[in-house]
Amino acid sequence: MSVTSLPLISLMIMSLPVGAALIWLVRDDKQARIIALVTAIIDLILALLILMGFDPSQDGFQLVEKANWIPTLNIHYYVGVDGMSVLFLPLTVLLFIGVILGTWRSVRTLPRLYYSLLLLLESATLGIFCALDTMLFFMFWELTLVPIYFLISLWGLGPNRRYAAVKYTLMMLTGGVPLLFGFLLLAFNHAGLTAAELPSGLVFDYPTLLAQALPVEMQTLIFFLLLLGFAVKAPVFPFHTWLPTIAMEGPVAIAALITGLKLGVYGLMRFVVPLAPDAALEFQWLLMGLGAVGILYGALLAISQTNLRRMLAYLSISHVGLVVMGIASFNLQGFQGALFQLLNFTVIAGGLFLLTGWLHHRTGSTEVISLGGAARSMPLLAAFFLFLGLAGMGLPGTSGFPAELLLIIGVLKTYTGAGLVALFGIVLDAGYFLNLYRKTFWGPLKQNVVKEALDLKRRELMIIGVFALLVLVLGFYPNAILNTIETTSISWVEKLNTP
Numbered sequence: 001m002s003v004t005s006l007p008l009i010s011l012m013i014m015s016l017p018v019g020a021a022l023i024w025l026v027r028d029d030k031q032a033r034i035i036a037l038v039t040a041i042i043d044l045i046l047a048l049l050i051l052m053g054f055d056p057s058q059d060g061f062q063l064v065e066k067a068n069w070i071p072t073l074n075i076h077y078y079v080g081v082d083g084m085s086v087l088f089l090p091l092t093v094l095l096f097i098g099v100i101l102g103t104w105r106s107v108r109t110l111p112r113l114y115y116s117l118l119l120l121l122e123s124a125t126l127g128i129f130c131a132l133d134t135m136l137f138f139m140f141w142e143l144t145l146v147p148i149y150f151l152i153s154l155w156g157l158g159p160n161r162r163y164a165a166v167k168y169t170l171m172m173l174t175g176g177v178p179l180l181f182g183f184l185l186l187a188f189n190h191a192g193l194t195a196a197e198l199p200s201g202l203v204f205d206y207p208t209l210l211a212q213a214l215p216v217e218m219q220t221l222i223f224f225l226l227l228l229g230f231a232v233k234a235p236v237f238p239f240h241t242w243l244p245t246i247a248m249e250g251p252v253a254i255a256a257l258i259t260g261l262k263l264g265v266y267g268l269m270r271f272v273v274p275l276a277p278d279a280a281l282e283f284q285w286l287l288m289g290l291g292a293v294g295i296l297y298g299a300l301l302a303i304s305q306t307n308l309r310r311m312l313a314y315l316s317i318s319h320v321g322l323v324v325m326g327i328a329s330f331n332l333q334g335f336q337g338a339l340f341q342l343l344n345f346t347v348i349a350g351g352l353f354l355l356t357g358w359l360h361h362r363t364g365s366t367e368v369i370s371l372g373g374a375a376r377s378m379p380l381l382a383a384f385f386l387f388l389g390l391a392g393m394g395l396p397g398t399s400g401f402p403a404e405l406l407l408i409i410g411v412l413k414t415y416t417g418a419g420l421v422a423l424f425g426i427v428l429d430a431g432y433f434l435n436l437y438r439k440t441f442w443g444p445l446k447q448n449v450v451k452e453a454l455d456l457k458r459r460e461l462m463i464i465g466v467f468a469l470l471v472l473v474l475g476f477y478p479n480a481i482l483n484t485i486e487t488t489s490i491s492w493v494e495k496l497n498t499p
Contacts, residue, residue, distance in 0.1 A: 007065050008053065009079045009130050012046040012089070015039060016123035020116040029111045033104060036115035040097045040122065047089040047126075054086045056484045059491050061132060061207065069136070074202050078133040083488030084270065084339065085129045087481065088261075091346040092129070095260050096122045098463045099253045102354045106361050107155065114155060117147035121257070128263055134183040134204045141179070144263075145172050151254050157360065158249030165250070168242045171232055175239070179229030182222050186275065189218055209275060216278055223279035226272045233264030236324060237294040240317050247313035252357030255309065259316045260350025262342055265323055269339065269492075273327065277496045280330070287328035288411075288418050294321025295425035303432040308356050308366040311436055316349055318429055319392070322422055326407040330496050334410020336489050340403035340481050344471075348392045348400065351467040355385045358460055362453040368436060373445025380456045382441040384464045389437060391471045393430045399474035402482075 019039025023032045054062055061080035069077045081089070100118060107114045124147070127140035153165035186209050191201035193212065203209060214222065232239040247255045273280045280287070298318025305311040319341070326338035359374070359381060360366050375382035387398075394404035404426065412419030445451060456464065474481060 008046055008050050009063055009081070010065055012043055012050065013079070013123050013127050013130065015043055015046070016119040016126075020119040023112050023116050023119075026112075032112045032115055033100070036119060037097070037100050039119055040093060040100055043122070043126075044090060044093040044097065047093050050081060051086055051090055054081060054484075056083055056487060059487050064132070069133070073135075073199050073204075075135045075204050076133050077136060078205065079127075079130040079136075080132050081130060083485040084492070085266075087343055087484055088129045088266070088346070089126060091343060092125055092261060093122065094466070095257065095346050095350045098350065098354055098467070099256060101459055101463050102256075102357065103251075103253050104459060110154065114151070117151050121147040121151070125261060125263070129266070132206045134186065134206055134209070136204075137206075138176070138180060138183060141263075142173075142176055145169050148254065148258075152246065152250040155251045155254075156249050157251060160245075161249045163249070164242075164245045168246055171239070171242050175229045175232030177229075178225040182225035182229065185218070185222060185225070186214075189214065214276065219276040219279040220282070223272060223276035223283065226275070227268070230264045230267035230272060231290075234262060234268065234320050234324075235264065235317065236290050236320060237297050237317065240294075240298075243317060244310050244313040247309045247353075248307070252309065252353055252360060255313070256350045256353035256357065259312065259353055260346045262320060262323070262345055265320060265327075265338075265342055268324070269327055269335075269342075273330075274492065274495055281496060284328055284330060284414075288325055288415055291321045291323075291325030291328060292418055292421045294318065294324065295422060296428075297321075299425050299428035299432065303428070305432075305436070306368045308359070308368070308371075308436070308440060309353075311432070312349070312352055312356065315392070315429060315433065316345075318425060319345070319349070322404070322407055322425065325411050325418055325422055329410040329414040330493065331410050331413055332489055332493050333406045333413065335492055336482060336485060337403050337406030337408075337410055339485055339489065340399075340478070341407060343481060344391075344399050344403050344474075347467045347470050348388050351388045351464055352385065352392070355381060355388070355464065358456070363447070363449050368439045368443075370447055371440045371450060372443030372447070373441070374450050374453070375441035376445050377451055377453045378455045380461065384456075384468060385441070386437060387468055388471065389433050391475070393433065394426065397472070397475045399471045399478070399481075401475055402478035 016039060019035055023035050026032055050063060061082050064080035067077045069075050121144060124140045124143040131137035131140055149165045149169045153162045156164060187202040187204050190203040190212055191198055235243050246258060295318050298314045298321060302311050302314035323338045323341050326334040356366055363371060391398035391400040394400040408419060408422055411422050
């Protein structure tokens with residue numbers, strides 16, 4: 001049996017709950033950590049095998065696995081990958097490995113539960129990227145809420161961590177309602193168009209729904225239902241209020257996962273535009289406007305911040321706005337830039353939050369007033385923080401440069417004014433990041449806790465070094481990404497231009 005004939009996707013998704021169960025068979029905390037790490041490494045190997053078995057020259061979904069799940073409703077366990085999703089798999093697992101190693105000794109309360117929840121969250125996240133049945137996708141989507149709720153409420157840093165967990169969960173559940181209605185309407189509409197009997201005529205199969213042209217009025221309803229559901233998760237302004245709260249109250253490692261994995265924006269690219277292309281074209285101005293407002297709002301709010309975690313949260317909101325504008329450009333450059341930037345978030349935004357977490361663990365604070373001169377005692381941490389921050393701003397030679405260049409060109413081709421707003425937002429991003437970095441790492445060294453702080457440990461250096469290496473490699477060789485996503489990107493854009 002060849003490697004590609006194995007059910008690699010199912011093995012990747014299902015191995016994580018098995019690892020989570022094995023953790024409870026040991027009593028030693030160190031063994032629990034080792035099981036979590038080994039499980040994640042096995043998952044990384046499986047994700048890389050999936051990537052190796054993927055043919056980027058072919059359009060459509062590959063390595064597909066399908067089995068009956070709820071036959072009476074025509075719902076299937078249906079998974080596969082295409083150029084839009086395949087690269088997220090190894091990068092997602094890599095980020096989770098970074099979180100596991102990054103919190104190796106810092107989690108002292110209920111460590112077995114902590115690592116079990118991380119593995120379950122990883123499984124649900126990978127399921128989101130692979131699901132080709134809308135109900136299966138929705139199940140994975142909602143399953144992410146359970147581990148995130150407990151991770152925030154039990155291991156959060158702030159006094160209001162339980163409030164933050166409840167706020168996040170309620171907002172995501174609220175966003176899930178229009179998402180579910182949208183998927184159900186698609187299924188019932190398909191049954192009506194094919195004159196099939198209910199419930200056997202219901203279709204939740206994503207490729208089938210993608211091939212079925214919807215009436216314009218139905219497209220408008222589907223567009224707004226799905227847009228609302230995914231906008232909450234992205235987050236798109238004005239549904240962003242949960243992110244700064246999570247950044248301040250929750251564990252920094254979980255903030256790294258939430259900001260590094262923009263599942264809501266992925267849903268926008270995967271479902272909203274392809275399933276309702278005519279409505280997307282009609283309301284292109286709305287998407288572009290939401291993106292522009294998000295860029296400026298996030299940048300202006302970040303300028304006034306005096307805490308690194310809150311600053312990074314608003315930086316993330318600003319960058320989401322830029323990606324939404326790239327999607328709304330509806331051309332090849334804009335889409336490729338948006339997808340490239342989403343992949344960048346995994347290592348750049350995730351890496352910045354991991355560094356911030358390690359800084360907090362050493363000093364007990366991420367307030368600028370308490371961290372002046374940190375570069376003197378922690379030069380490696382300061383250097384990597386600056387490098388990833390510059391990569392996020394699109395420094396040439398880093399992976400952020402080709403992504404932002406494609407985004408800007410794509411937006412300028414569609415709306416010149418919106419492109420100028422995007423450029424202005426990038427300038428603001430650079431200004432407030434460099435200003436806060438200067439105050440944090442190069443201000444006067446006053447606090448004893450900062451003077452005595454240790455620099456990056458070997459384990460932490462290994463994690464962030466891998467992230468930095470990826471940023472450099474993809475900066476100098478962006479075709480590693482662009483060649484993989486090209487066929488899918490062309491197909492995505494052509495669907496919008498098909499009469």
